[in-house]
Amino acid sequence: MATHAHTDAVHDDHDHKPHGWRRWVFSTNxxxxxxxxxxxxxxxxxxxxxxxxxxxxxxFEPGLQFVDPQFFNSMTAMxxxxxxxxxxxxxxxxxxxxxxxxxxGAPDMALPRLxxxxxxxxxxxxxxxxxxxxxxxxxPAGGWTMYPxxxxxxxxxxxxxIFAIHLMGASSILGAINVxxxxxxxxxxxxxxxxxxxxxxxxxxxxxLLVAVMPVLAGAVTMLLTDHYFGTSFFAASGGGDPVxxxxxxxxxxxxxxxIMILPAFGVVSEIIPTFSRKPxxxxxxxxxxxxxxxxxxxIVWAHxxxxxxxxxxxxxxxxxxxxxxxxxxxxxxxNWCATMTRGSLTFEPPMLFALAFLFLFTIGGFSGLMLAIxxxxxxxxxxxxxxxxxxxxxxxxxxxxxxxxxYYWLPKWVGRMYDQKLAKVHFWLSAIFVNVLFxxxxxLGLAGMPRRIPDYATQFADWNMVSSIGAFGFGFSQLLLPxxxxxxxxxxxxxPARAWxxxxxxxxxxPSPAPFHSWETPPSAAVIARGAEH
Amino acid sequence: MATAHAPAADKYYVPHGSHWPIVxxxxxxxxxxxxxxxxxxxxxxxxxxPGALLLATMFFGWFHDVIGESRxxxxxxxxxxxxxMGMMWFIFSEVMFFAAFFGALFYARSLAVPWIGGEGVKVFxxxxxxxxYDPAWPTNGPARIGGHEDGTFQIIPAFGLPALNxxxxxxxGVTITIAHHALxxxxxxQLKIFLAATFVLGFLFVGLQAEEYAHAYKELGLRLxxxxxxxxxxMLTGFHGLHVTIGAIMLVIIWLRTLKGHFTxxxxxxxxxxxxxxxxxxxxxxxxxxxVYWI
Ligand code: HEM
Ligand SMILES: [Cu+2]
Numbered sequence: 001m002a003t004h005a006h007t008d009a010v011h012d013d014h015d016h017k018p019h020g021w022r023r024w025v026f027s028t029n030x031x032x033x034x035x036x037x038x039x040x041x042x043x044x045x046x047x048x049x050x051x052x053x054x055x056x057x058x059x060f061e062p063g064l065q066f067v068d069p070q071f072f073n074s075m076t077a078m079x080x081x082x083x084x085x086x087x088x089x090x091x092x093x094x095x096x097x098x099x100x101x102x103x104x105g106a107p108d109m110a111l112p113r114l115x116x117x118x119x120x121x122x123x124x125x126x127x128x129x130x131x132x133x134x135x136x137x138x139x140p141a142g143g144w145t146m147y148p149x150x151x152x153x154x155x156x157x158x159x160x161x162i163f164a165i166h167l168m169g170a171s172s173i174l175g176a177i178n179v180x181x182x183x184x185x186x187x188x189x190x191x192x193x194x195x196x197x198x199x200x201x202x203x204x205x206x207x208x209l210l211v212a213v214m215p216v217l218a219g220a221v222t223m224l225l226t227d228h229y230f231g232t233s234f235f236a237a238s239g240g241g242d243p244v245x246x247x248x249x250x251x252x253x254x255x256x257x258x259x260i261m262i263l264p265a266f267g268v269v270s271e272i273i274p275t276f277s278r279k280p281x282x283x284x285x286x287x288x289x290x291x292x293x294x295x296x297x298x299x300i301v302w303a304h305x306x307x308x309x310x311x312x313x314x315x316x317x318x319x320x321x322x323x324x325x326x327x328x329x330x331x332x333x334x335x336n337w338c339a340t341m342t343r344g345s346l347t348f349e350p351p352m353l354f355a356l357a358f359l360f361l362f363t364i365g366g367f368s369g370l371m372l373a374i375x376x377x378x379x380x381x382x383x384x385x386x387x388x389x390x391x392x393x394x395x396x397x398x399x400x401x402x403x404x405x406x407x408y409y410w411l412p413k414w415v416g417r418m419y420d421q422k423l424a425k426v427h428f429w430l431s432a433i434f435v436n437v438l439f440x441x442x443x444x445l446g447l448a449g450m451p452r453r454i455p456d457y458a459t460q461f462a463d464w465n466m467v468s469s470i471g472a473f474g475f476g477f478s479q480l481l482l483p484x485x486x487x488x489x490x491x492x493x494x495x496x497p498a499r500a501w502x503x504x505x506x507x508x509x510x511x512p513s514p515a516p517f518h519s520w521e522t523p524p525s526a527a528v529i530a531r532g533a534e535h
Numbered sequence: 536m537a538t539a540h541a542p543a544a545d546k547y548y549v550p551h552g553s554h555w556p557i558v559x560x561x562x563x564x565x566x567x568x569x570x571x572x573x574x575x576x577x578x579x580x581x582x583x584x585p586g587a588l589l590l591a592t593m594f595f596g597w598f599h600d601v602i603g604e605s606r607x608x609x610x611x612x613x614x615x616x617x618x619x620m621g622m623m624w625f626i627f628s629e630v631m632f633f634a635a636f637f638g639a640l641f642y643a644r645s646l647a648v649p650w651i652g653g654e655g656v657k658v659f660x661x662x663x664x665x666x667x668y669d670p671a672w673p674t675n676g677p678a679r680i681g682g683h684e685d686g687t688f689q690i691i692p693a694f695g696l697p698a699l700n701x702x703x704x705x706x707x708g709v710t711i712t713i714a715h716h717a718l719x720x721x722x723x724x725q726l727k728i729f730l731a732a733t734f735v736l737g738f739l740f741v742g743l744q745a746e747e748y749a750h751a752y753k754e755l756g757l758r759l760x761x762x763x764x765x766x767x768x769x770m771l772t773g774f775h776g777l778h779v780t781i782g783a784i785m786l787v788i789i790w791l792r793t794l795k796g797h798f799t800x801x802x803x804x805x806x807x808x809x810x811x812x813x814x815x816x817x818x819x820x821x822x823x824x825x826x827v828y829w830i
Contacts, residue, residue: 219635
């Protein structure tokens with residue numbers, strides 16, 4: 001490989017690039033597929049966001065004003081399904097597509113045609129899911145968790161929801177297999193496992209979680225389907241089954257699923273913070289081990305979602321303690337990020353701002369998670385707005401801010417142009433302020449006893465609900481800045497250098513900006529790898 | 536391309552675009568949309584049929600292209616390894632799919648049913664809800680869902696047809712291994728014979744399962760709707776039978792390919808992929824035999 005130092009110069013981006021619609025529909029290119037994933041995720045983000053605003057509009061004041069309760073419940077269920085399966089997960093797969101080949105010195109994903117299939121399943125899955133809004137009986141209204149027997153009482157939307165989930169699951173599994181194989185088999189010679197950037201590491205573990213739990217979700221919804229149409233009794237006590245069994249199977253998927261949405265965020269933050277602290281990441285190896293530990297633990301904590309459902313005392317104790325154990329590796333990560341910044345020469349470009357907000361606000365979500373993990377406390381909090389506040393703190397200023405931070409970090413690499421950083425900072429401050437106005441009051445509401453998934457409430461909750469709704473509209477409309485900034489950048493941004501941020505490390509910064517159509521056609525040289533891998 | 540001076544072995548392989556994936560997405564959508572229409576009693580359930588045909592075409596066409604590319608020598612060692620890893624992870628995902636149903640079986644049998652019967656702190660189930668229910672496995676629940684007119688049903692004893700089926704599948708695991716060794720040793724006739732024996736045994740298994748199902752439905756009162764026992768029994772054996780059928784079809788296809796002279800002693804990913812898959816359905820069956828039929 002040392003003989004190929006010349007390979008830095010071999011990327012020309014105009015070979016083999018098909019034109020017109022074929023380029024996208026038949027694509028085998030990781031960048032084009034990554035772009036499609038990201039555009040899809042952004043679209044779904046605004047669709048799901050609209051649903052959230054319908055919810056917050058209804059909750060602005062006590063009483064029923066805009067929508068009927070059935071539709072309100074549809075909105076809570078659909079908002080969650082669209083955001084989880086349509087926005088956050090595809091956004092991560094899109095980022096994986098764009099970045100992993102560049103970061104490990106590969107030309108593309110290992111199985112490019114499978115990659116195309118995984119993407120193109122998604123629009124069809126969402127045609128089914130969003131189609132439920134227009135069928136007799138309306139969209140699913142029993143929550144994204146689909147607990148029987150409630151979920152079985154849906155109208156014609158029921159099989160559409162089930163099959164949509166089958167399709168999304170198939171897409172995720174194929175996408176995850178592709179990531180695992182790419183990371184295990186396509187690394188440039190010399191890029192050994194412990195040289196990989198943390199984004200690649202966290203995605204590798206995420207992919208493992210995906211392959212392990214998406215089939216379990218498929219099994220769970222298949223049992224729902226047969227209980228509904230084919231007379232099975234999995235979740236009916238009269239036949240010897242148990243509705244609680246669904247919850248166990250669902251959350252065996254569901255808890256790893258929440259880590260699927262957050263682990264890549266840990267990777268992104270671990271790349272942004274060193275760059276803008278101008279220091280190598282503190283404790284690289286401990287980051288890798290902490291991620292693996294979180295991945296493992298995420299399989300043995302699921303019943304913390306079910307404390308109030310009832311389970312043997314030993315079960316409650318086990319799941320409480322196992323859940324709390326997760327905060328140890330999570331704490332390792334937070335500590336390492338803080339230690340990376342200590343005595344660094346920090347600057348606050350937009351990606352760094354989002355990463356810092358992640359650090360503070362995700363930690364708040366982690367703390368409320370710890371409160372929820374305490375069994376007797378959870379008996380009070382369960383199904384209240386406190387839970388809503390918890391998971392929105394980990395998902396919005398957590399996963400979503402990391403995604404936006406990643407876009408602001410790598411956008412110059414993708415399009416070869418710099419975006420309007422001033423406007424991006426405005427986007428940041430609006431988001432960071434409104435997200436707290438939106439979600440912080442929900443802690444108070446939950447602690448005071450306001451239940452989740454309810455269109456009306458007692459007047460004592462009126463003040464904080466109004467504040468929360470104002471925050472929601474502020475947050476929602478601020479997000480329109482993101483596509484605006486991206487489009488402006490693509491159209492008229494100033495040219496960006498190969499190393500868009502002066503102290504960025506990693507192989508992707510060794511490629512020109514914009515990155516060539518096929519990232520590395522021959523493996524990068526040892527010298528290039530060494531320069532890129534100084535983390 | 537500027538890379539012309541790089542040695543070929545160092546150059547990565549990237550396949551050209553293909554229309555098969557989008558055909559796959561569209562056909563999956565048609566299949567699902569057809570199934571939705573059927574289940575909801577809407578018009579248009581027939582969409583399932585073109586969907587399924589298109590799906591079959593997709594598999595055929597996609598693999599046809601890949602086989603052609605492979606035989607023309609376009610793939611390098613790295614591509615081969617990607618295929619192998621992809622297949623292994625796919626099989627792992629299938630294992631997890633079965634794990635969901637095994638989990639349901641274990642949970643129902645060792646937790647849910649005893650609880651319904653009033654075990655431990657659930658004693659009020661016995662006192663207030665179902666005083667006459669005896670929570671013994673096999674069961675179709677306190678309401679005696681499904682079964683004969685009187686709510687009873689019989690089960691299939693392990694040491695009859697199921698034991699025979701176990702022997703058949705285990706034998707097929709041996710024959711495919713012999714076929715593999717023959718392939719590696721270049722003994723083509725032995726390869727063809729033992730590969731054929733493998734799928735014959737596979738289809739024999741499926742045939743006997745069908746016979747067993749008919750017996751269960753007609754005489755034993757054991758149906759998909761026979762409470763939790765029928766649900767777990769038919770879901771587990773049904774999905775397994777489906778996988779055996781798919782595996783046997785794949786075996787036929789690689790057998791036809793050996794007849795055409797495909798595969799060399801050290802380049803035969805498709806053969807190995809199918810063989811792994813076959814061993815996987817074998818192992819799942821052992822789990823079924825032990826936990827569903829036997830204990
Ligand atoms: C320190 C780590 C965490 C702990 C200890 C924790 C604990 C919990 C507990 C105990 C619940 C159940 C609350 C209830 O329903 O009564 C819960 C709910 C939830 N958590 Fe976490 N969590 C943690 C991190 C996360 C992360 C990182 C995410 C996602 C990125 C997440 C997403 C969720 C979601 C979506 C729910 C609600 C699901 C639902 O009922 O709809 N959590 N968490
Ligand atoms: Cu959880």
